[in-house]
Amino acid sequence: MADLRDVAMDSKAWPFQEARALAKRYEKAPPEKGHVLFETGYGPSGLPHIGTFGEVLRTTMIRRAFELISDIPTRLICFSDDLDGMRKVPDNVPDQAMLRENLQRPLTSVPDPFGEFESFGHHNNAMLRRFLDTFGFEYEFISATEFYASGRFDETLREAARKYDDVMKIMLASLREERQQTYSCFLPIHPETGRVLYVPMKEVNAEDGTITFDDEDGREWTLPVTGGHVKLQWKPDFGARWAALGVDFEMYGKDHSTNTPIYDGICEVLGGRAPHHFTYELFLDETGQKISKSKGNGLTIDEWLTYASTESLSYFMYQKPKTAKRLHFDVIPKAVDEYHQQIRGFKGQEPVQQLANPAWHIHGGQVPESDLVVPFSMLLNLASVAGAEDKATLWGFIRRYAPDATPKSHPGLDAAVGHAVRYYNDRVKPHKTYRMPDVSERAAMEEVLAALDEWQGEADAEALQNMLYAIGKEHRFDPLRHWFQALYEVLLGASEGPRFGGFIALYGIEETKALIVKALRGDLAHEEPIDI
Known part of the structure; x- marks a missing residue:
């Protein structure tokens, strides 16, 4: 283990780079709380999407890397901001009219449109936990509703009342002038309507730990900041949560990066130490648009798992987290094959290569065979x-x-x-399109047909591939990939594909000959896929 730890201290793999940066936080002394705390946040305003999963996976990869280089115990918390008011109705859920009637109520007070759980927030939390459990993550789940109501957040909320002016100074500097006039870091939950109110404060009483405000009808109310009567706006909530829990690490998307000084500043004002951060690039759909829970664009976790393994999704998430990536169905086959290439190569690698192999981070060092x-x-x-x-x-x-x-x-x-x-x-x-070969392609395919007619012995994939190379060169395809592209488009109805020699070996020589005959005859370009 000591030798592997030494290798990890020099590894250029991004999880180890982040783990080493985090370890510097406790170079002089271990944390008083006895562990390093990793956190991921989830806004359950819509069904969990694949980006949410990516945060937990990547955080887990850094956590595992940290555990290799440090003896300090770790914990991972998944925090759901389910006390947040529902500001808009997601497009991809049923019973839209009912949801519109419950706008601005906390997500855990909105009825479940699916009729399965206590509330919409409980439904989305359950969906998230089911997804995370599918992948075997080790985590502790915290609901903001329970966190606020149970008293676990009370001391930090009282401190926010005592340091109200300092918190507001940080927030107001980031707001437009018109927003500054009505902004408060405290959001009262109306005692009668149950709605989260965005109203200015008439008084914040630090000694009593209360706020006084007028509701939309002009009636004055005074509420304690504790016990779930009030929640914090989402930016102050970020920093306050870090202070309350003692969070050491949290990652978030690039769209949050400009808020980092706000989060850090509020955490420190409330007596905490700002955590180590990791900012990742966003996931895009096939058109290049940011994926969104409310829009339901991009892929869901269930959709990926319909067509590929959990490990292939983990492999996709590992790749270049600081580079924006399009997340759509076409990336799945490539991710599957590249993942298996990595685990096949793992055992023959030196330790430095193994720690840079995505498979080590996907499997926490226990890499299976393919x-x-x-x-x-x-x-x-x-x-x-x-x-x-x-x-x-x-x-x-x-x-x-x-x-x-x-x-x-x-x-x-x-x-x-x-x-x-x-x-x-x-x-x-549904999208497969065959085409007829041009004159030079036809001549080359006829030669392939003749070569297969004369083929002797086993259908060896490498020998068949070499035969195809030779025919492509003989017919002067330049570059040679145009020859293989023609094979894919004419015989398979696709623009790309596997090594064609391996395909012939798998499909069979006689079957491939019959396929070529049909293609040259024009049958494939005008018929449904052949029935074997």
């Missing part, structure tokens, strides 16, 4: 030419290609076969 003897992209193309409606169709080809593989002996492969069938039928089949 049983994906057929790449996912190959399974998709096989599903395409076979018009596969179920796993049995693909397994018929796989057994010939890899006789020792069975669904029981290769469960990862079997799961990938099921994912490939669903992905093909849902995402590929």
